[in-house]
Amino acid sequence: xPAQTPCPCRSPDDNPRPYADCCGRWHAGPMxxxxxxxxxxxxxxxxxxALALTDYLLATWHASTRPPALDLEPGLRWLGLQIRQFxxxxxxxxxxxxxxxxxxxxxxxxxxxxxxxxxxxxxxxYIDGQTGSRPPP
Numbered sequence: 001x002p003a004q005t006p007c008p009c010r011s012p013d014d015n016p017r018p019y020a021d022c023c024g025r026w027h028a029g030p031m032x033x034x035x036x037x038x039x040x041x042x043x044x045x046x047x048x049x050a051l052a053l054t055d056y057l058l059a060t061w062h063a064s065t066r067p068p069a070l071d072l073e074p075g076l077r078w079l080g081l082q083i084r085q086f087x088x089x090x091x092x093x094x095x096x097x098x099x100x101x102x103x104x105x106x107x108x109x110x111x112x113x114x115x116x117x118x119x120x121x122x123x124x125x126y127i128d129g130q131t132g133s134r135p136p137p
Contacts, residue, residue, distance in 0.1 A: 008050035009043035009081050023047035027056050035060075038094035038117035039086040041124040046100060050078035062118060062125035076104045084112075092119040 006016035007023050018024075025031045026044040033056075035041035041060060048056040054070045061067075078100065085097040093116070100111045113129040 008047040008078060019047075027051075027053055033059055033123060035124055037086075037088070038096055038115075038119075038124050039083060041117060041126065042083065042096040042098060042115060043081065045126060046078070046081045046098070049100075060124070060126055062120075062127045065128050073104060076102055078102050079108075093117070094119075094124075 004018045004020070007019040007021075009023055010016050020029065023044040026033065026035045026040065027048060035044050045057060045060060048054075048060075049072070052072055054072065057070055058066060080101045082099045083096060084099060085095075087095045089095065095114055095116055097114045098112070100113075102109045102111070111131065113131050115129040116127040117124050118127055119125075
C-alpha cells in the first residue's frame, strides 16, 4: 500500500492519516507488532483484515485462542470502523467495543463486537470477542 494512502482504520479523530503514519507502523514499520494499547491494536487488526495481512493477524492473536490459520473471505471489502468504547481494565487487560462495516457480493454487513485484549511481555494481544450488543448492566 502506498505510504500516503489513507489508513483503512480512519484514525481516531476520523481525520484519515496516511497508512504509514497510522497502522502501517504496527504492521511492518519501526514499531512492528508493538501497538501502544488495545485500542491501537484493534485499529491495526481492522486494517490488517482490510489489507489481508493474515500473518499480522495471527501474530497479534493470543496463543491461547489463536487459530492455526486464517482463511479470509474472498471478495470481502471492509468499509469502515467505529470504536464505540475503549476500557482499560488494568495494566494488562482491556476491552474495545467496535462496529465494522463490510460488503460482500453486493450485500452490506455489520459486525459489532466487544473484544478482549491482554498485555504480555510488553505486547498487546487479541484474546476473543463477544458479538452483538453490550448486555444491559
